Amino acid sequence: MTTTTTEPAINPAAPASAPAARPVYKVTFWRVVRSEWAKFWSLRSSWITLVLALVFVLAFGLIRDWRYTVVINGGHPHDPEVLGANAVGLSLFGLNFGQLAIGILGVLVTAGEYSTGMIRSTLAAVPRRLPVLWSKAVIFFVVALLTGLVGAFAAFGIGSGIVSGTAAARAWSDPGVLRAVFMAGPYLALIGVCGVALGALLRSVAGGIGVLVGVLLLVPGLMELLPTSWQNDVSQYLPSHAGDSMYALHQDPHTLSAGAGFLVLAGWAVLALAGAAYRLVRSDA
């Protein structure tokens, strides 16, 4: 009992001096962004998955280009594999795989914090919570955007060389080519943000990846179950199909325009992000 009351008296200088010497710190949005940026790059999994995404985009695109020349030169110009193909579609074929790597990394960025317990440190530092989600989304949008741009421009740059002189050959200056190749960046960026949002919403790496892969790969297949008259109306608004139309050189009658595709996919990303924000604010960490 006596020790309780006399303790501060024994050390009278300390309580006064400690607060006086304390520096002034403050949490700001940009500092949270910097913190999240440092967190992202200090994990080996980030580097590995980004490199994988790039390799997927490049390698599978170029293999597809090469396959095209093999079939064409083999004298099968009416083979369904090559009919109506163009250099953009062939070279960007790898995006189908790159999107999975990017989407999964997005899930890891948020759900990984829950599975490891890191989220407790994160939210203790930023107890207002939402700046963390916005920062992660912004950072990953930019990272995935750059990855997509680098991958797509490299894939088309090299790939158009491979198929030059064939019916599929396209030049940068051809109508729609630059737009289609460029849109690969925003496409991967939005898929990445969807991953970030799903990870934060479900708080589970397995769950986040499962839903992401399901929505991108399985749901389009399920459209077959709908009456034919509905299929075209519904399926063009799916994230995967809306995304496809962003970087397609030619639009089919039943696909959205590139701009509309971008808006629809962005809408899905915003919707997922809103759900993630709601859960982040409302439930215990």
Add this chain to the structure above:
Amino acid sequence: MIEAQQLTKRYGERTAVDRLDFTVKPGTVTGFLGPNGAGKSTTMRMILGLDAPTSGSVTVNGRRYAGHAAPLQEVGALLEAKSIHPGRSAFHHLNSLALSHGIPRRRVEEVIELTGIQAVARKRAGAFSLGMGQRLGIAAALLGDPATVMLDEPVNGLDPEGVLWIRNLLTGLAAEGRTVFVSSHLMSEMALTADHLIVVGRGRLLADTTVAELIRKSGGDVVKVASSDPARLREVLAGPGVEITGRSGSEELQVTGVTAREIGLKASEHGIALFELTTKGVSLEEAFMELTRDDVEYHGRTTTQAVQDTEAAEPVGSAA
């Protein structure tokens, strides 16, 4: 300064924390004691805003934790559950937390040195031993030079040297005028470091007291005395603060509030022969068990009041 008012957390049917009222004051080490599952960790999570209270509130330095401009400067916390990404190095873990507050890199190096993890700072935190992980957690807690340090079971997994280091660290932090709030399920550990104690059991407040007071209330030092005339000895020793118990017919009495020496002197003064005179120190662990075992009897705030009442009545009517 941490202040909890009617702090309550329910998970469905289960009440983890039940109307807790307490204040943790600066300048001392306050122990937060209770058996496993008593609601200590949940309370600490609510202080940090990780869990939202079902009702009631808790503030840190007069404000909700999330309401502070620099939370890490208000409260530095080590939680019981691991709060790191195993793939990130200790340095990067601390640095990324520091960046969110604009805490300079120099301070990151400082806490790494202070906690003695220089040698492993660049290694993946997932490969750390329990003790090293605990030190990293404490480094993170001290990062913001916080006014309040809150540690959940900090000695878990530490070797004797580490335990001693924690003790000195805690008393040092308190001497600097900081609020130090440490949970433990080990009374003996608390007795060595804490001045003040908040004891909980099944989510309820059992005692809000000092270590010395707790020992005294749970019997304090008991003197066992056997004499030829226990009834007379009882009369002779009676006085304020003295508690005497003994079975009728037995020549043995248990006396608290008087030393063996005083009993011996008084007995000889009144010519009462003594056969035995032994001081029995009460174990803190026992005191704690005693307190938590009866947590049905000791309800929340009424605890201290109830104990005081019986105590006041005891000098007169404590006959067996």
